[in-house]
Amino acid sequence: MAQSKLFKAFERERAKRELDASNPSATPDRDAYTAPTKEESASKVISDLVPSSTIMDRNAILSEMRNPNPMSIADMRRKKLVYSGMKNRSVLNAYRELRIKLIDLSESQNITVLLSSVDAKDNSIVTAMNLAISFSLDVSSSALLVDCNPYGTELQSLVTSKFEAGITDFVQDDNLSLESIIYPSGIERVNVIPAGNNPAAAVEMFSSKAMQNLVYELKNRYSDRFIVINAPPVLSSSEARVLTRYCDHTVLTVPYGTASVDKIEESVDAIGAANVTGVVYQQ
Numbered sequence: 001m002a003q004s005k006l007f008k009a010f011e012r013e014r015a016k017r018e019l020d021a022s023n024p025s026a027t028p029d030r031d032a033y034t035a036p037t038k039e040e041s042a043s044k045v046i047s048d049l050v051p052s053s054t055i056m057d058r059n060a061i062l063s064e065m066r067n068p069n070p071m072s073i074a075d076m077r078r079k080k081l082v083y084s085g086m087k088n089r090s091v092l093n094a095y096r097e098l099r100i101k102l103i104d105l106s107e108s109q110n111i112t113v114l115l116s117s118v119d120a121k122d123n124s125i126v127t128a129m130n131l132a133i134s135f136s137l138d139v140s141s142s143a144l145l146v147d148c149n150p151y152g153t154e155l156q157s158l159v160t161s162k163f164e165a166g167i168t169d170f171v172q173d174d175n176l177s178l179e180s181i182i183y184p185s186g187i188e189r190v191n192v193i194p195a196g197n198n199p200a201a202a203v204e205m206f207s208s209k210a211m212q213n214l215v216y217e218l219k220n221r222y223s224d225r226f227i228v229i230n231a232p233p234v235l236s237s238s239e240a241r242v243l244t245r246y247c248d249h250t251v252l253t254v255p256y257g258t259a260s261v262d263k264i265e266e267s268v269d270a271i272g273a274a275n276v277t278g279v280v281y282q283q
Helices: 002-006 058-063 073-078 089-104 126-136 167-172 202-206 209-221 239-246 261-271
Strands: 112-117 142-147 190-193 225-230 249-254 276-281
Touching: 089 126, 089 249, 089 276, 112 126, 112 209, 112 239, 126 142, 126 190, 126 225, 167 202, 167 209, 202 209, 202 239, 209 225, 209 239, 239 261, 249 261, 261 276
Parallel strands: 112 225, 112 249, 142 190, 142 225, 249 276
Antiparallel strands: none
16 A cells, blocks of 8 residues: 555656657757856856767767776676666666656656665665666667765766766865766766765755756756766755755665665655655665
């Protein structure tokens, strides 16, 4: 009974999509884009794709996203990341189904999804990374994973790039450009933004106008980019409740055998039932 209640959002009537991804007019001209100042939109030019002088169609641009140190299949398997052609099809299909449900419940083709655990001790980012990868499996799309858990995740161990600065550094330092905190993950069409080095006052930073502008810029810069935001556990801090206001969907994750139904319902109440799209049970 409780599970069906928690999944009620997935049973809503599917909304008609207002944007047609195949319509060229829905995709901004990346080469003609002029970046605003940081004060205007909390960002500078996003150069995580190809140089602006290169003229390509959308699929060609996506194929040229920076990936200087590609991750091997063996490494992805060891890190429990999903990939096309993996033997455990049930895991891959579960993420694909989640991706399809989220898109079908959305009014546009580029969406922002927040993931947060109901277990106060769970700081894993693997589920968020796998959801980002599932979005990128569509060769006409890309994904950006934004780690907003400043209290420690294993994101650095899941990617091939070495981090220096991240989102908490960017919000605090006007001299940092957005391009300096976006890193290739080692996985095709997946980039990441780490949490950064300034965990103090994270709630205030995430509540700021600069953070609001940043998320808006990340979402609206490219119409073919899906954004996955990883937040700290719902019941251990306030960050998830703050960040959900910027997102189209909020998905709660439930680690296997570590969370009671009461904790799940408490997490739903904390976020607000109207803001929770669904729950993912992890194995």
